[in-house]
Amino acid sequence: MAVNLAPPEAPHDIAGARWTTLRTAVRSAQRDDIAILHLPPAASVAGVFTSNAFAAAPVRLAQQHMQQTAPRALVINSGNANAGTGDAGLADARACCTTVAEVLDLKTAQVLPFSTGVIGERLPLEAMQAALQSVTPDDLSENGWLAAAQAIMTTDTVAKAASRTVSWCDAQGREQAVTLTGIAKGSGMICPDMATMLAFIATDARIEQGHARKLLQQCTERSFNAITVDGDTSTNDACMLCATGQGAALRPADAGWRAFASALEELMQGLAQAIVRDAEGATRFITLEVSGARDAAEARTAAFTVAHSPLVKTACFAGDPNWGRILAAMGRAPINDLDVGGIDIALDDVALVVGGQPAPDYREAYGARIMAQAEYTIRIHLGRGDADTVVWTSDLSYDYVRINAEYRS
């Protein structure tokens, strides 16, 4: 049961971003498990990828292809991650790209592959190619976002999609507007630096590739790189921003740029939070706010040390205001010369620790009331500087263990 996460409303179409989905029975004959996104020649595409040293074959090939030429299509399969498959896996990913290129009249390097699912098994290449060969350009539709969001799900229980519209007045006083739509998947092996998480975002805006890349990196830090479910960064994570160029042009100096950047960050944060809300076995959605750190890295270290603590996460699952576990996790964060005398800790607006000492007015009932909620914030002030950060995480439940102990069965 996802935490306060409704199925998405109908996402807006993006001019020039056309989807189709297919059923190749990689994992199940019951639902589509491949999605193809086709982009017009004017599109610019930016991506961020996993930092895992065992990056999967599709991740490595997508990065190679992006260095060779501008992408025109993305092919995504769920059920099999094509990771840990060595050189054979790389050849499989390339073969899929070639097949998609043939049916869409593109070159192999213009197609980017993405995979998510079980690690260490070869792709069912024959079945996939047979399905891909049946695609025709007529199958592609701008009205395909929801079907794509469903096709890329693995242990997700709710499809994840969101849209935003941004409007502004340009230098000539004309009203301009562009639209953003994004989909994402992921609910386990989730940690910063991208996890078993795929996100595909498109806009009709015309944006230079370099600007798109820089903006995507900034927004990723404050969205997908600010969530954790289990601390396990996957081999396959990727987040792509496709600007189809069918609408208004946008550059950093333009009046609309800031609104566009905010809308993109907001959309990506919403998708990232949706992944945590739908985290494997999650019953709580927890925000960690760390302030008063010397720098951003220190703030993140503190936030993720608490967010990864199994003892904090099981206390959250139990709704038990066992705040000593938050304090103990904070105390083991690898931060130099941490003076506990400067630390304040609160649950929402209830102070637990003030200046390293138990808050004198705290009563167990106050903490219990907050931790009984499905959503709350753990606030930590380090008292060492001005840097802050926000991280989102989930609790650790029986169902997390069940899902991950049974995933392959």
Add this chain to the structure above:
Amino acid sequence: MAVNLAPPEAPHDIAGARWTTLRTAVRSAQRDDIAILHLPPAASVAGVFTSNAFAAAPVRLAQQHMQQTAPRALVINSGNANAGTGDAGLADARACCTTVAEVLDLKTAQVLPFSTGVIGERLPLEAMQAALQSVTPDDLSENGWLAAAQAIMTTDTVAKAASRTVSWCDAQGREQAVTLTGIAKGSGMICPDMATMLAFIATDARIEQGHARKLLQQCTERSFNAITVDGDTSTNDACMLCATGQGAALRPADAGWRAFASALEELMQGLAQAIVRDAEGATRFITLEVSGARDAAEARTAAFTVAHSPLVKTACFAGDPNWGRILAAMGRAPINDLDVGGIDIALDDVALVVGGQPAPDYREAYGARIMAQAEYTIRIHLGRGDADTVVWTSDLSYDYVRINAEYRS
């Protein structure tokens, strides 16, 4: 159910190390929950303590007392950690030491306090002092190790104690022998740099405090600092080595020193492994061997990254040879310039990955056979250097969640 862990046989007495245990109903009226160890004037005592910045009141006070004078008694309570209790907790710990000092005719600073249990609650000082005041020197007995091992248990299911005897010929050709006995507790919040883990070891050997301290630090690195259950380093960990000085003298240059050091390391490894075997909810005992690292720190980083991975641990619980999770965890270890082309991974003697590629002869049945066992070794060779390390861990089961979600109820 602990993994292959039998209750201890009767531990050997140590001349000069005398115990008594008491019932103060800190957590339960059903069993003793305080242990007192009394040492003779000749004793030298060394300790290693948690690195947690929120070190509990007893840890801070024990360290203060050791700087002031040589310890003559240890007082340990289970059920309440006296952590996160601020200045009031420090006063409570000091009051316990004063009471013990009074009944044993010592000074307050000659008594070291230790606590383990729930964080964030004040000690039931009145009840504890009433119990401590009833102690008389006649209650102390060298035959008290097993009762002490039981009194310091919290979520442990099996008491942990072990003994070793070391003999050697001295420079004059005379046969010499000394005895070592140790007890330990801990089964959750277990991670290197000491966790909710207490260990008390005594020997009748006469050892200078400086030599004892150095030896204890060395052995701790290869025992209690080489285990992890959940990555949570606690506020209360301590490991104490008490040399009562009633038996043969030992210095690093002596013939018997090496045998003594080996026996101590072996004893501490056994106790550390017992903690992992009795880890909360554990159904498997897993050894991680990392070799081919550039230095020891890198080897430990690799080993602990895999050992902490919730996805690896749930796969171990399921007995599922989902080795991709080992590979993915290895790939996210924070190691610079890690070349996956040099990495080999094996389960016991079955190769999974050779030179970063799937081992050609591997079959799922081979991995399944090994992971069905209660104990096995994950071997990782990094191919970058000559450093190695060994770490022990447990799996992540429903019962881990149950125990930690229900611990306070």
